[in-house]
Amino acid sequence: MIQTPAEFSQWHSPSPDDLGADHLTFLQRLGGPAWITLTGKDRQRSRAIITLLHGNEPSGLKAVYQLLKSGIQPATNLDIFVASVDAALLPPLFSHRYLPGEEDFNRCFNLPAHTPQRQLAQRLIQQLRQLGPEAIVDTHNTSGHSLPFAVSTRDDILSRQLAQMFTRRLVVIDQALGTLIEQRDGHCPIVTIEFGGFADPQADILAEQSLHAFSTRDQLFDRTPDPMQILQHPVRLELEPGHQLHYASTGQFDADITLFNTIDQLNFAKIQPGTSLGWLGKRGLQGLRVRSATGKDLTSAYFVEHNGLLTTCHTMTLFMATTDPFVAAQDCLLYFTPESL
Template sequence: MGFAHIVTPTLPGFQLLNADEISLPATSFQFLQALQGPAIIRIKGKTRQRRAVITLLHGNEPSGFLALYKLLQEKFQPFADTTFFVVSVPAALEAPGYRYRALPQHKDINRCFKPPYSGEDGHLAKQVIDYLVDLAPEAIIDLHNTSGSGPAFSVSRRLTAKHQALASHFTRWFIHTDIELGAVMEVPFCCPVVTIEAGGAQDDIAHINAYEGLKSYLSEENVFTQRQHIEVLGQPRRLEIHKEASLAFAERPVFGASITIRQDIEQRNFGTTQPGDILGWVDHAKLEHFRLGGHQRGELVEHYFSADNNQLTVTKPLKFFMVTTRIDIAKSDCLLYFIETD
């Protein structure tokens, strides 16, 4: 289960592979095992234009990698020379497979795309940046999954016609954000970069979204031709949980838990949550367990959420997205993102 030919690496953290020289294993996971570590895979296009795709920045978000495997199986030829970055391979391989964002004791690499680029993960992020700067592609797509179920959507720091056109190959939802986390989409490349959340990591529809979106993005002669109407959602916030708080997901308050969130909260992704809708329950500390990340520093949780009678609800209509029911992700990253909506 190997490769017919591996190009000698020129980057310390990555192996460089040409798609037409890969002997593809029988399954996508065997392909991942054959890679063993981060890889850059180059697919020759019909023209010498250049496009780029980043996959598996998080090891528990497989849709982009599964789409790449399927494209390689089909010997698909894109319109432009295309470079795929497959990044967190060791985390994806860690048993039981596609479970971990990053290996234990490692940083979330999609928080490392900013100075000082320290440690192994920071160095790897800097290599991705340097390679992309030298490559100078006309567009970059960063493919992800959400940890909870929900529809596909896009995220970008820029709100231009080109950014929206790139997103339209995958989804009609476009989230314009100014949140700074150290993500790859925050790097000021000389071309548009858009993050695509293809849907829930466990959902087959997400793998289909990633595959069909990539085929559209890679087949189009003019990649900036808008494929569908785009609905823009502006300036999200993050609902974050303090490390000291204990968290549970259940149908009723869990004894001893600082916060209990309803198990079906994922169903609120991209719907409208109204005041009075019960999201969960909190103990005597109520909203002190939470903080807001994002749009306006210093904003109070109380401006958007209420804990009357220890029931967690909202103070105004909100649209949630990227809701997770993974305790580790909710605690280390955030429980959900939200925007105000009418």
């Protein structure tokens, strides 16, 4: 069985001619996790792009390929880490978030480091600490349709200045999930950018244009932050293990929960109490879980069963709502920020 290696290869200043004809050939040439470095006009500073933590989220990889292929000299040294190369290359191509039998790589950045995948995560953190970049961007796509947005663990000026190069939406998380962005040391801002859906051409265009600007602009932090939509303290709607989840436009009566297969159209919309999100089976709300930071079950504070429908009882903004039952079961159905408690 294929395993993520604990080590990464290093490639300094690759020639555009050595990258291959497209992003797939480029990935095949990397053959595994890889650290690529370009020398900048200013060699005293550096910036980092982390891409493909999830093997089925290619917008950042395509953008990085274009950036390298164009032969640019970045404003500062530029370090690019291409992570889940093995998962992306496992057929069918770009279909695996992570390798079968392994963990979600973006849940591996906490301890213990007892698997090769977790050792690779620790090596990435060490490398970033040694490098001391002025900014780090971690590129993703959403599994459902979504407007682009940034995710940070802090809502401070540096994070906003960095995020606004990509989007005007910033989600500030406070859950400890083992993600890369929780590893922020010192003052270096680090944001995840969700460029949009994994198959959305607009997500590829945004990634290419914004990562080009991130790499070539002389100063990233000389502008006043623009007004942004800030979503604070999001909570996760999760599926209780042992429950059946479907996505459909008609009820599936053998399922515990059937979410509307258009639920991703609600991403970033403010929805009112009484909004239906799907149908509930015989076990009602039992298959759902909303946990507070202290582990308290808050499901009934936000959702009710109303004539067999899963219905909101609070004003909230949804995001990251997926229509992929695998992602929903492994991670969560959606995130939301309630208007007030």
